Amino acid sequence: MSRWDPDAKGRLGQAARELFVEQGFDRTTVADIAARAGLTERTFFRHFVDKREVLFAGDRLAEQLTASVAGAPAGERPLEIVTRAIEEACDLITRDAQWSRRRAGIVAEHPELRERELAKMGLLASALSTGLRERGVDAATAELSAEAAVLAFRLAYERWASDAEAQRLAPLVRVVLAELRDVTG
Amino acid sequence: MSRWDPDAKGRLGQAARELFVEQGFDRTTVADIAARAGLTERTFFRHFVDKREVLFAGDRLAEQLTASVAGAPAGERPLEIVTRAIEEACDLITRDAQWSRRRAGIVAEHPELRERELAKMGLLASALSTGLRERGVDAATAELSAEAAVLAFRLAYERWASDAEAQRLAPLVRVVLAELRDVTG
Numbered sequence: 001m002s003r004w005d006p007d008a009k010g011r012l013g014q015a016a017r018e019l020f021v022e023q024g025f026d027r028t029t030v031a032d033i034a035a036r037a038g039l040t041e042r043t044f045f046r047h048f049v050d051k052r053e054v055l056f057a058g059d060r061l062a063e064q065l066t067a068s069v070a071g072a073p074a075g076e077r078p079l080e081i082v083t084r085a086i087e088e089a090c091d092l093i094t095r096d097a098q099w100s101r102r103r104a105g106i107v108a109e110h111p112e113l114r115e116r117e118l119a120k121m122g123l124l125a126s127a128l129s130t131g132l133r134e135r136g137v138d139a140a141t142a143e144l145s146a147e148a149a150v151l152a153f154r155l156a157y158e159r160w161a162s163d164a165e166a167q168r169l170a171p172l173v174r175v176v177l178a179e180l181r182d183v184t185g
Numbered sequence: 186m187s188r189w190d191p192d193a194k195g196r197l198g199q200a201a202r203e204l205f206v207e208q209g210f211d212r213t214t215v216a217d218i219a220a221r222a223g224l225t226e227r228t229f230f231r232h233f234v235d236k237r238e239v240l241f242a243g244d245r246l247a248e249q250l251t252a253s254v255a256g257a258p259a260g261e262r263p264l265e266i267v268t269r270a271i272e273e274a275c276d277l278i279t280r281d282a283q284w285s286r287r288r289a290g291i292v293a294e295h296p297e298l299r300e301r302e303l304a305k306m307g308l309l310a311s312a313l314s315t316g317l318r319e320r321g322v323d324a325a326t327a328e329l330s331a332e333a334a335v336l337a338f339r340l341a342y343e344r345w346a347s348d349a350e351a352q353r354l355a356p357l358v359r360v361v362l363a364e365l366r367d368v369t370g
Contacts, residue, residue: 119303
């Protein structure tokens, strides 16, 4: 249990996710998480502010989206660029489908987690918008394209999580975008 | 200073807004607010959880939006119904333009207030979506129309607040919706 255990954060996150699935988010304490990971509570608090942060850490989503936007081919429509970036992220997010669904349920049940989730979505939209502007897209188009894609992602994720039959999340993003086009068009 | 002073909440809110404008949000304490209103801190905490709550209370926006949607003429497009509801709310929100701009600045500067603002927008979207469904609009159209209108409101409010020349907020909502149509169309 080295102070500098390089994988401590990963082990704590994995232990927390297992416990959230097994016994629920509310009944899981930081002491439980640390014990499952074979680490101390003190180590937990070196990596996370609280147990809620486990739900919002680890996937480095904003960096991935930014890299994807930067690497898109020239000449593509801004909405297409950000939608593609989000589709790529979807498969990463739902790699562990059971956990992703459970996570969505935990977030939906706790108002303060819903708030944080919306704040995270806001950060993702900012990252996508900045990425588009760095490609020379005008500010309004960049902002609206990014917000539309993130809105589609948020609603698609909610639908996917509440539908046990749904296979992949990514195609639902385009479904929601088509609905958005229909209602605004 | 009656315990049941019927206007205590209004006076505390007014005092807080004045102080936030005069000396800034961070430098204003609950003690300052209570003193300005001629009330006690204890009374403040009977009406507000903390000074941040003053920024998010008082306008009963969700109820107003719901009433507006319920009262819309039959046969209108869902997006038009929710956009009209938001336009009506805009004039109420910006009644005190100096305060509304300052409020937007305070929110923008504090990450935890930005989070709460996004959460409030989520509640407004839910209220609008529920209102549309109660008129018989299908769930997907109701959700997307409500989310599109609230997104337009949020971005319009940011633009209005950062542009001292902007007169009215309401027309900017339609400008943003047109941009959203352009990027998704």
